[in-house]
Amino acid sequence: MYVAVKGGEAAIANAHRLLADERRGDRSVPELDVAQIREQMSLLVDRIMTEGSVYDRDLAALALKQARGDVTEAIFLVRAWRNTLPRFGASAPVDTAAMRIRRRVSATWKDLPGGQVLGPTFDYTHRLVDFALAAGGEPEAAATAEPADDSRDCPRVTDLLDDESLIERHDAVADGPAPDLTREPLAFPANRSLRLQALARGDEGFILALGYSTQRGYGRTHPFVGEIRTGDVEVFFTPEELGFAAPLGRVTLTECQMVNQFHGSKERPPQFTRGYGLAFGAAERKAMAMALVDRSLRARELGEEMTSPAQDEEFVLAHCDPLQATGFVEHLKLPHYVDFQAELELVRGMRAAHAARRDAPANNETLTADPAPAREAAE
Amino acid sequence: MTDTPEIASSLTPLQQARRAAMAICAEATREELETVVAAVGYPGAVAILRRPETGLVLVRGRAGGDGDAFNLGEMTLTRCVVRLDDGVEGYAWTPGRDGARTRAAAIIDALVQSPTHASDLDAAMTPVRQRLADDLAVAESRTAATRVNFFTMVRGED
Numbered sequence: 220m221y222v223a224v225k226g227g228e229a230a231i232a233n234a235h236r237l238l239a240d241e242r243r244g245d246r247s248v249p250e251l252d253v254a255q256i257r258e259q260m261s262l263l264v265d266r267i268m269t270e271g272s273v274y275d276r277d278l279a280a281l282a283l284k285q286a287r288g289d290v291t292e293a294i295f296l297v298r299a300w301r302n303t304l305p306r307f308g309a310s311a312p313v314d315t316a317a318m319r320i321r322r323r324v325s326a327t328w329k330d331l332p333g334g335q336v337l338g339p340t341f342d343y344t345h346r347l348v349d350f351a352l353a354a355g356g357e358p359e360a361a362a363t364a365e366p367a368d369d370s371r372d373c374p375r376v377t378d379l380l381d382d383e384s385l386i387e388r389h390d391a392v393a394d395g396p397a398p399d400l401t402r403e404p405l406a407f408p409a410n411r412s413l414r415l416q417a418l419a420r421g422d423e424g425f426i427l428a429l430g431y432s433t434q435r436g437y438g439r440t441h442p443f444v445g446e447i448r449t450g451d452v453e454v455f456f457t458p459e460e461l462g463f464a465a466p467l468g469r470v471t472l473t474e475c476q477m478v479n480q481f482h483g484s485k486e487r488p489p490q491f492t493r494g495y496g497l498a499f500g501a502a503e504r505k506a507m508a509m510a511l512v513d514r515s516l517r518a519r520e521l522g523e524e525m526t527s528p529a530q531d532e533e534f535v536l537a538h539c540d541p542l543q544a545t546g547f548v549e550h551l552k553l554p555h556y557v558d559f560q561a562e563l564e565l566v567r568g569m570r571a572a573h574a575a576r577r578d579a580p581a582n583n584e585t586l587t588a589d590p591a592p593a594r595e596a597a598e
Numbered sequence: 599m600t601d602t603p604e605i606a607s608s609l610t611p612l613q614q615a616r617r618a619a620m621a622i623c624a625e626a627t628r629e630e631l632e633t634v635v636a637a638v639g640y641p642g643a644v645a646i647l648r649r650p651e652t653g654l655v656l657v658r659g660r661a662g663g664d665g666d667a668f669n670l671g672e673m674t675l676t677r678c679v680v681r682l683d684d685g686v687e688g689y690a691w692t693p694g695r696d697g698a699r700t701r702a703a704a705i706i707d708a709l710v711q712s713p714t715h716a717s718d719l720d721a722a723m724t725p726v727r728q729r730l731a732d733d734l735a736v737a738e739s740r741t742a743a744t745r746v747n748f749f750t751m752v753r754g755e756d
Contacts, residue, residue: 274657274673275694301654307675307691309656311603312667319734321741329748337744363739370742375663389665397658397667411661412668419670453621454673454693455603456655461689463613464603467655468624468693470673474663495662497670513661 242287256280265471265500266290270541271297272401272420274470274499291545298542309396311455311464315474315497316375318450322501325376326444327478333373338449339501376446377476377493386445386478386491407533414516414532418509419498421539427504429529429539430511438515438527441480442494449473449501473498475506479514484522492521612711619710619719622726623703624692630726631702637722638715642683644705650678650697676700682708 257280267279271294286292322338398413451469475496483489494514496506518530654672678700688708692700709719
């Protein structure tokens, strides 16, 4: 129960001034500018874009600065700002097969057309803290090499075994508008398009933990990384007044194709099934975790036994949004004086009844009243 | 709603030219676009029919890359419409929130359609095209250096 509480205006104003001051930190240290955050904290910026669900690097960097680096607060700022803007329409679905590759690896096919390209990865580093970075200084220039002839032709590896039907195909059937949870409340059962939207904007930590749970046996799906690719994809949008698709430039995306075992059913022969992850920017962990959870949420469709949280779309989709989660958890700190007062009265009443019962003669039990109805009323 | 952009060959030559210029405007900086507009030096007045307005476009992907469409998220976009003295209208939808950049892109779209300015525009765009091509070449060569060349250990058993 919420009751208007007056007072505290001066305290609030001063708290915000203090916040601004603490955000600035020690004033003898140079202030961060948005371009520095955008360029040097780029993976954090990518996460804000993905979960804030708006691709705009400068905006995400500014939100991070305002939020003092608090990821969820920055996502909140981006989502709130987004709500003030008109929507001009929807893009054509992006063609990730035509991505300009910056990184592309497969754990299942060693030799694939276009090759395996590591790109700027943390993999194979020794995870030793580099104290030289603290001293500053410029790194050596990146190495260069002549691109191979096939470097611009990188088919998705899931398309490579097409002929044998060993890996399931998705025939694009449902064109046109996809369900949009920013316009329609989440409803169950959700179709895969709606689930993918929710997972794409879902909290990385939550999705990661759920994906991990499937690996540990809670809804096991026997995954392999068919392919992870990061790079730039051109976006097209057809405005009504133009009459043809206008290019909107390129966005950086990370895509993960998980390939999973499937034993087959009466209708379907055994084949590998797939889980899919897609995120803004360089977001490999998110894309991988999303692909694991996407696959486990297909349990009903594939007739698998449903035993685990990561297979339960209502559990996953209702709890994966970072803002909904933080909103409900953090609202607990706001004034609940009246609720609590009611609970206090209730507990006092229960204690009095308890004491009376304890002190009364053993054969007299009619004195105690059931306090449950009072509790209902208080809430 | 279009689910795949038309292939270029299905567009008229003028539409192809406009799309090509739009693709450059989408990746060029504000300074580059304003330099292009200044270099063409359109002598008449440019009327703003629709002032730059920032909004969002829903970016869609496909499940598995090849399946049903789904909504990945949104991107910021600014649109603007201008009209040259001779009545040609220029449209722009550029990523981001920069109104001045979008206005320059709209003027460029009008100039593409203007028979008297199209060739000047093409010349003025050349440095931008070249810069974008150079950037891409650098990025591709840096990426290429991280390509894995597997080799298999041959064991000495015939």
